Amino acid sequence: MSAMRATQIRRLPGFGLTLGFTLFYVTLMIVIPIAALLLKASSISMEELVETFKTPRVQASLRLTFGASLLAATINTFFGFIAAWSLVRYRFVGRRLIDSLIDLPFAMPTAVSGIALMAIYAPTGIVGKHFLAWGIKTAISPLGVLIALIFIGFPFAVRTMQPAIEELELEAEQASASLGASRFQTFLRVTLPSLIPAALTGFTLALARALGEYGSVIFIAGNLPMRTEIASLLIVSRLDENDIVGACAIAVVMLASTFVLLLTIQGIQWWIERKTGRN
C-alpha cells in the first residue's frame, strides 16, 4: 500500500489521463489503419506477395523510391545544415524573409509544388531548357524525382538543426580555441559532432517525408514505368486497375522497409544518447 502511494506521489499529476489519451490516439489514428492494411494483405498468400515483389516494374519503382529518398535526405541534411548555420550564426539583410521562405514547402499543397516545379524544370521551363542544352533532363527523369523530393524535404532538415545550432555552447568553442585548436579543428571536432543527433533527426524526417511523397513528384517524374515511376504512384495505378491485392502487396513492402529503416535510425540515435549519457 505504502509503496503504491510512493509511486503515485512521484509522478506528475495527470499521468494516467495523458498516457491514456496518447494510447487511444495512437491506436485510433495509426495502429488501426495499419492493422487494416495488414489484414487486407493477409488475404494475399506469401507466394503472391513474393511474386508481386519480384516483378521488374515493382522492383524498379521501389529502387527509385528508396534510392531517390535516401539521396534527397542526404543532400537536404548537408545543405540544410549550411542554411540553418547561416540563419543562426549570421545577421544579414533579408534573414527573416529567407527564414520564412524555408517553411513554404511545408505549407504548399503538394500538387501546387508539383506544378510549380514542372513549370521550372520542364524541357521548356526557365531552368530546364538550360540544363537540356547540356543534355541533362531535369523533368521526366529520375533527376526530376530527386529534385521534387529535395524540395519537399528541405524544411525538415533546416528546422530540426536550427534549434540545435542555437543551443550550441559558444564556450565549448572558446575552450577548444584556448586549447590550441584551429578554427577548422574546432568545427570538425567540437561543433559538428555535437550536431549529429539533430542532423540524424533532420535526415529521418526528410527521408520519411520523401518516402511517402506523391503529389509533388507525379508531375515532374513523368511516370515512365521502369524509369520514373515511384512506388506510391504504382500503388495508385494498381488501385485504378482494381488490383487491390497488388496495391496491398506493394504497400506492405513499403511499410515494412520504411519501418525497418526508421527503427534503425532510431537505434543509432538511442545508442549515441546512451553512450554519452544524455538519457
Added chain:
Amino acid sequence: MSVEVQHVNKTFGSYKAIQDVSLKVHSGELVALLGPSGSGKTTLLRMIAGLEVPDQPVNQDEGRILFFDQDVATRSVAERQVGFVFQHYALFKHMSVFENIAFGLRVRPRNLRLSNPQIDQRVKELLQLIQLEGFGNRFPLQLSGGQRQRVALARALAIEPKVLLLDEPFGALDAKVRQKLREWLRRLHEQVHTTTILVTHDQEEALEVADRVVVMNHAKIEQIGTPEEVFHNPASEFVIDFLGSVNVFSGRHFEPSPEAKTDGAKVYVRPHELQISKESLGSASISAQIQRIQRAGTSAKVFVHTNNEQNVRVDVPIHEFQFMDLEVHQQVFITPLQSHVFSPEYTI
C-alpha cells in the same frame, strides 16, 4: 611566467567594462580578481586569455598585455597557450572524460604532437591529479558538477599552459563542494605552480585561496594586496564593505578615538571589532538594546539597536558569549576595539 596588463581599456558600445587598468601578476603566483558582478573582472580575465580584444590604445605603450615581457596583444587565444576554465565547465559532451583531457594534445600540429602512448600516459597522470582515476570512459553528463569542473581543469592543464585562467570556476557548485574544491585548488597550485588568475565574487574564496587579491569595482581596481592587507587595511569604503559584513557609523555620532577626525566622515567597524558590555567603557561606548541573538556558528551574532536609531551587528566568540549572560531586550553598551575611518580627504 609573469603576466602584465598595462593601462588597458575596454568598452562595449557605450558601456565601460574596463577603465585604465594596470596589473602585474608574478611568475608562479595565484591571484584572485574579486568584485561584484559587472565590476569588469571577467572581462579583464577574458582579455588576458585573448577571448576579448582591448580597445585600441591612444598611446603606443598603453593598452598592452605582456606575457613574460612579450606583447601578446596580437596573438589569438590559441597562440597564447593559456589554460582557461569556464564557470559552466564547457566540456565537450560528445567526448569521454579521457578524450576531453586529451583534446589539447591531439589538436597540436603533427610535428609537435606526442605519440599516442605518450598522450595516454599524460592523461592518466592528469586523471590521477584530479582524483578521477577510473572515470576516463565516462561522459561529462554522467559526472557531478564538482567532477566536471575538475575534468575542465585537467583539460586546461594538459597543454602545460603558461598561465591558468579560472573564470568563477566554483560558482555553479553548492557550498560544501565549493569549499572542498577551493582547498584542493590551493594544494594543486602548490604542486604545479602555474601562474594562476582566478575570478570570483566570493570574498571568502579569494581570501582563502589567493596569494594576492585584486579588488575590482566599476571597471577599476580598488586595491591590490595580500589577503591580510585587503582585509585589515582596506584602501576604500568599497573594499571594507565588500569583504564581509560591516557596520557603518556616521562620524557625527561616533568618535572612536580622539585623534581621528571623524566629523563628516564614515566610520566602518566590523562585527567582530565591537565589544559588548553591560556598563559603559568610556566616551567611545554607545548605548544600545539587544534585538536578536543568533547562536549558531563559531561566534554568536548579536543584533542591537543603538540609541541613535542604528542597527548594528556584534560578533561575540561563542566561548565568551557563554559567560556573558545576554538576553534579548537587554540594555548594553557597544565599544569599538578597532575602526576604519573614511572621510572625503582620506578616500583614495
